[in-house]
Amino acid sequence: xxxxxxxxxxxxxxxxxxxxxxxxxxxxxxxxxxxxxxxxxxxxxxxxxxxxxxxxxxxxxxxxxxxxxxxxxxxxxxxxxxxxxxxxxxxxxxxxxxxxxxxxxxxxxxxxxxxxxxxxxxxxxxxxxxxxxxxxxxxxxxxxxxxxxxxxxxxxxxxxxxxxxxxxxxxxxxxxxxxxxxxxxxxxxxxxxxxxxxxxxxxxxxxxxxxxxxxxxxxxxxxxxxxxxxxxxxxxxxxxxxxxxxxxxxxxxxxxxxxxxxxxxxxxxxxxxxxxxxxxxxxxxxxxxxxxxxxxxxxxxxxxxxxxxxxxxxxxxxxxxxxxxxxxxxxxxxxxxxxxxxxxxxxxxxxxxxxxxxxxxxxxxxxxxxxxxxxxxxxxxxxxxxxxxxxxxxxxxxxxxxxxxxxxxxxxxxxxxxxxxxxxxxxxxxxxxxxxxxxxxxxxxxxxxxxxx
Numbered sequence: 001x002x003x004x005x006x007x008x009x010x011x012x013x014x015x016x017x018x019x020x021x022x023x024x025x026x027x028x029x030x031x032x033x034x035x036x037x038x039x040x041x042x043x044x045x046x047x048x049x050x051x052x053x054x055x056x057x058x059x060x061x062x063x064x065x066x067x068x069x070x071x072x073x074x075x076x077x078x079x080x081x082x083x084x085x086x087x088x089x090x091x092x093x094x095x096x097x098x099x100x101x102x103x104x105x106x107x108x109x110x111x112x113x114x115x116x117x118x119x120x121x122x123x124x125x126x127x128x129x130x131x132x133x134x135x136x137x138x139x140x141x142x143x144x145x146x147x148x149x150x151x152x153x154x155x156x157x158x159x160x161x162x163x164x165x166x167x168x169x170x171x172x173x174x175x176x177x178x179x180x181x182x183x184x185x186x187x188x189x190x191x192x193x194x195x196x197x198x199x200x201x202x203x204x205x206x207x208x209x210x211x212x213x214x215x216x217x218x219x220x221x222x223x224x225x226x227x228x229x230x231x232x233x234x235x236x237x238x239x240x241x242x243x244x245x246x247x248x249x250x251x252x253x254x255x256x257x258x259x260x261x262x263x264x265x266x267x268x269x270x271x272x273x274x275x276x277x278x279x280x281x282x283x284x285x286x287x288x289x290x291x292x293x294x295x296x297x298x299x300x301x302x303x304x305x306x307x308x309x310x311x312x313x314x315x316x317x318x319x320x321x322x323x324x325x326x327x328x329x330x331x332x333x334x335x336x337x338x339x340x341x342x343x344x345x346x347x348x349x350x351x352x353x354x355x356x357x358x359x360x361x362x363x364x365x366x367x368x369x370x371x372x373x374x375x376x377x378x379x380x381x382x383x384x385x386x387x388x389x390x391x392x393x394x395x396x397x398x399x400x401x402x403x404x405x406x407x408x409x410x411x412x413x414x415x416x417x418x419x420x421x422x423x424x425x426x427x428x429x430x431x432x433x434x435x436x437x438x439x440x441x442x443x444x445x446x447x448x449x450x451x452x453x
């Protein structure tokens with residue numbers, strides 16, 4: 001990924017229009033303010049362009065692959081054109097298959113379903129649970145968190161060389177951490193995997209919205225990502241890559257669309273011939289609008305220009321990092337060090353603050369939406385915080401009252417639709433909260449810190 005991160009002219013490079021940019025929210029201290037959505041790593045707001053494209057198609061909605069009518073034919077063409085658009089966005093190989101799924105989690109569970117029976121899986125403990133949990137536990141090797149990109153490659157090389165038996169293997173790795181935002185050495189990890197006869201799947205949920213991703217250039221076997229992180233609405237995802245394991249596996253779901261031919265057998269049973277293309281794992285009526293929305297987002301990002309998008313985002317990253325560095329009580333979490341390249345995702349803790357309390361104050365007093373918790377990456381956050389693996393914690397806020405120590409962190413994340421004002425307001429709010437404290441009182445309700453009324 002050789003995209004320039006030079007400084008950009010704000011007057012030339014404006015944020016892309018997204019839904020919700022004009023939404024105002026009430027403050028507990030009185031009045032309203034424009035909502036600063038800084039939780040892109042969980043779900044990015046839909047691009048206005050995507051929403052407009054979906055709205056324009058909606059009156060022409062029809063069944064896919066099944067109808068003879070005009071709207072059915074139109075919807076079928078739109079669905080298959082979306083598949084080709086996303087494949088181009090990912091720079092897929094001619095022989096690759098692209099399956100539409102519900103999400104990154106669904107995509108990786110589909111691949112786990114398709115593993116050969118004797119396949120070993122290697123995954124770093126630093127992964128999001130979507131990448132950490134789908135694999136059959138008896139055949140997984142969990143690798144310790146590396147502290148440098150080089151150490152990540154060396155750790156993987158040792159594990160693959162030592163595996164016994166020396167049969168099929170799959171490596172699962174993130175492209176950019178959903179906790180620290182740090183970029184992983186995907187190309188080098190892919191080379192190490194292939195040198196030891198293994199395949200590799202890239203979890204690009206946090207990479208694809210921020211950087212161009214090429215299956216060919218990175219030399220990965222599969223890639224998975226979600227539409228709702230790529231500025232499309234909820235409910236769509238992608239698994240793209242090598243066809244052989246997918247074709248050899250039983251359909252992920254059995255039903256119409258996945259079956260090519262169904263007949264009654266002489267013994268009274270049913271014989272089925274399954275498709276050998278992507279339809280094999282897309283049983284049922286597909287999410288046409290979801291697929292179309294993902295394709296629309298892919299086109300919008302490509303047309304906006306990755307050089308411009310990445311350069312502007314790095315300007316925002318610098319604004320946040322430099323602003324937080326001026327607050328001694330703030331510690332930014334990192335695996336690879338302060339100078340490691342990263343996308344617009346940063347997690348931190350604040351000395352003397354319960355993280356849930358701090359996030360609640362950002363929301364209630366400043367209209368800023370961030371995330372607090374363990375970010376569905378429990379082993380990684382525990383490693384970064386230096387806590388005992390047995391210590392209790394959840395994906396959301398823990399049962400800790402304001403002022404009490406909590407096993408969680410705060411995450412701020414942003415992207416192509418984020419105005420400069422939002423990150424500037426965030427930095428200013430952090431400084432004010434640390435210096436002056438919260439202006440409101442808070443209590444714990446159902447495990448979450450909320451303003452007291």
